[in-house]
Amino acid sequence: MAHLLGAEGLHLEYPTKVVFDSITLGIEEGDRIGIVGRNGDGKSSLLAMLAGRKEPDAGRVTMRAGTTVGVLDQADTLDDAHTIAQAVVGDTPEYEWAGDARVRDVIHGLLRDLDWNAPVDSLSGGQRRRVALAALLTQDWDIIALDEPTNHLDVEAITWLAAHLKKRWAAGTGAFLVVTHDRWFLDEVCTETWEVHDRIVEPFEGGYAAYILQRVERDRMAAASEAKRQNIARKELAWLRRGAPARTSKPKFRIDAANQLIEDVPEIRDTVSLQSLAVARLGKDVVDLLDAGVTYPATAAAPPSEVLRDVEWRIAPGERTGILGVNGAGKSTLLGLVAGTIQPTSGRVKRGKTVQVRTLTQRIDELAQHWNDPVRVVISGLRTAYTFCAGSKSQDLTPGQLLERLGFSTAQLSTPVKDLSGGQQRRLQLLLVLLDQPNVLILDEPTNDMDTDMLAAIEDLLDSWPGTLLVVSHDRYFLERVTDQQYAVLGGRLRHLPGGVDEYLRLRALQDAEPQAQASSTAGAQKGLDGAALRAAQKEVSALERRIQKLTDQVDRAKHALAEHDQADYAGLGEKMKAISEREAEIEELELRWFELTEQIG
Template identity: 75%
Template sequence: MAHLLGAEALHLEYPARIVFDSVTIGVNEGDRIGIVGRNGDGKSSLLGMLAGLREPGSGRVTVRGGVTIGVLDQADTLDDDDTIGHAVVGDAAEHEWAGDARVRDVISGLLGDLPWDARLDSLSGGQRRRVALARLLAGDWDVLALDEPTNHLDVEAISWLAAHLKRRWPASAGGLLVVTHDRWFLDEVCTVTWEVHDRIVESFEGGYAAYVLQRVERDRQVAAIEQRRQNIARKELAWLRRGAPARTSKPKFRIDAANDLIADVPEIRDAVALQSLAVSRLGKDVVDLLDVSVSFGDREVLKKVEWRIAPGERTGILGVNGAGKSTLLGLISGTTEPTSGRVKRGKTVKTATLTQRMDELDEHLDDPVRVVVSGLRTSYTIGSGSKAQELTPGQLLERMGFSSAQLSTPVKDLSGGQKRRLQLLLILLDQPNVLILDEPTNDLDTDMLAAIEDLLDSWSGTLLVVSHDRYFLERVTDQQYAILDGRLRHLPGGVDEYLRLRAAQDAQRAKSAPASVPTGSSGLSGADLRAAQKELAAAERKLERLGSDIAKVHARMAVHDQSDYEGLGALSAEIRALEQQTSDLEERWLELSEEIG
């Protein structure tokens, strides 16, 4: 494979510490590299040096002649006076960018909900981030260097971005460097993983799942990482093998080796014990939403929602921005009142919400971490039954990645990730029995996410999670719901089912909306164009029928005798066959859409 860029003997240090010491690495044609590591270990610095944005203290970065590098860093460099359209396509005439299938795909995937002529100073930080990403992806680059590209993207946009990057170059061309804590994205896109740690960069073959396996093997052989971190990694590997068939069906790591490694690892959660403990703490009644609707002025956000939340339930909630997720959480926590219908709460329910605002820390900003924690409970129980374990707040802090030195740090001087962990700690020490997590993964690296997931595995209350981090959502919850057109819908097929439903919605809207692409941009002759349009319309009708058929089979499964394993297996096989037809037809639909323009 041809060499694109590389680094030789890179050294980088700050007054207080050395970040890299003689690092030599390279990027070849076809490499799709994910960069992981603890916060502060130098991931963004490495990306910046390779992309030419910062100079190393010593050593050098070499780029093959003619290679172009496109960079998305975390700085906002957009002009407030610019418009979305001009920021993305510049002065290009409409027929030029509208005739480019890739540019249209980028605009649709990232900016479909934003007005094309809106000024950038009217956008939120997350919207500006999407504009910056769209501007970059609309260009033609040999190498893309992306620093946290999934920040501010929802599940659909992250799925779109993964698909875009996978098809952007031929398999043996182009190069990708991406710093991200989104483990699903790493597994979906990357073929190589670089771990930044202890002043070095260590390379692993494959995406996140393969990296976890290889890291466990490395740690077992050389005992380079403390035992508890290894156990968490092995536990995560067990989940990857047992609980994520969609991942492990791919040849990303050796199945036999993985099975040997997890032979003595128990299931990640003792569901029976946790359920029993949840019932003892909560009783049988938690929160019931009974025919609930919520309106704000003339806009009905939620429509006739019926949901009886059970003790010990672990549910993920999906929906586009503005769909009503926060309103739904407000009904459960009691901060929002329904316009119609009734919310019924159990007498013993104690709800706590991990918000994105970190309000819990405001009164403690000048206090050292040790002082904040000392004013709370003296112990915290994890696990249940014979496996129950009492931890002091200090031990819990250590488990969540705080060093002894950091216990004396004032809260205001903590990093974003440290504040996030402390916020969760304060909530857990208050011992709620219904825990709501609203985008809990912000500012956390992959190791710390694994540690928090491990902690939540032993939490015995009802858990409700809203997150755009697909990996985290699938890892800590047992089922998912979606808010679609104001209604709450159960997703037996999980996140994949949600993405199919949303794609079907978008296809239906596109079918009924007037065309916005200039006529004649497809390049097809009249007869070929009419034939492609006819096939496209037929594909859209069949996709709608398949979506309806899948929903009907799910409905049959829901009322089927759950002890009839043979019958349930036949229904599952029927769903898989319909889903495969849907997937094949969606690929053909995309091909036709690109041909037609």
């Protein structure tokens, strides 16, 4: 492979910290590099030095003659005076950019929901981020450097970006470096991982899963002080090996070595024990949404808006559910119904007497009253012990022990809350929510400002939290890791996703294609379906939809009934869970047939 960029003897330091000490790296044609490490260890600084945006204090960066580098910074550099069109394609005539398939793909993948002629200053922060990314990707570069590109992107946009980067260059050409905490994205697009730690950059072969395996091997030989970090990494490796088939089926690391490393690691969650403790804390009734709907009244600027309709959701004690949906689909409204902050305009919400709901929001309101207090003062007024699940028994942890599990050092206990980093404030916010001892926990985009190690630590803590957990997140890895099932808000309705995130992406693709299908009323005939066959296919689709809905309702009721079953009857619980799995498998088969038919119909 041809050499594109080299860095030799790079040294970088600030008045109170040496960030890098004589590091030497190279980037070759075909490199697909993910950069990981703790917040504050220098990931963004490394990217900036390699891209020529920051000068090192010593050492040098050299590039092959003619090499071009495109950079996506975390900072917003868009010109407010421009329209979206000007920001993305500049003064390029429409016939030129519209004739470029890659430019059209970028615009459709990132900006299809935006007005092409809207002014940049009218956009939200997330929309501006998408415009900046589109402006970068529509141009030709030999190397692309991306600093947290998935921030503010939803699951669909992240999936599109991964596919774009994988096909952007031919094999063995071009290169990119990406700093991100999105572990699914790292595993999907990267063939090499650089870990930034302790003033060095340590390379690992493969994506995130391969990196975890190699780090576990390294940590096994490390000093005793690394034991805690090692155990969390081994637990994460166990999930990667036992988890989603799409991940475990990829030959990204040595299967035998991985299995040997995790042979003594138990399942990540003791589901039966967690559910038993949840029932003890919650009782049998949690929150039931019964044909619930929400319509917001008309305003001077807009007519009435129906956000949710006919939502039937019986939430069980110990349930761990992820919620998917595009921005504006109604996810926040749905969670508001569960939390009681929003009242339904149709149907009703039935809430158990012992239910205590707490929500980790995207804001840091919970910390406002503690802004000038050191961390130790914040936790000093809290209770002395809090209950978590440890195997088949409960375990009491002190606030200090919980802080340690969330990565706070002894020195940081004296730091005022206002001086903590964004990630530290987010972790402290989560701790205060947990220490309120809710039995229903709602997490709204909890991964913001977290590095991969801290995300693993939070996942480890949530694995032992005995209650009902509802999660909204665009971080696919986190969502799949901490929840046992996923639902989506689609067309104002709540839909179960037996196929998880992949099924959601298929449904969204069909939803996007629906207007085109309606415009092509003769598409079925063009695909070889005559009028009679087309009607038969449409009739079967309707029957499938009714059957899928019926089975989904049965699964929901069966899961709810688990709470009423004797929690000591492990055999009986196992039989009931087996029956649920069989129904979910049937739903998945029916949905595959539904997809086939809808494609034929056009």
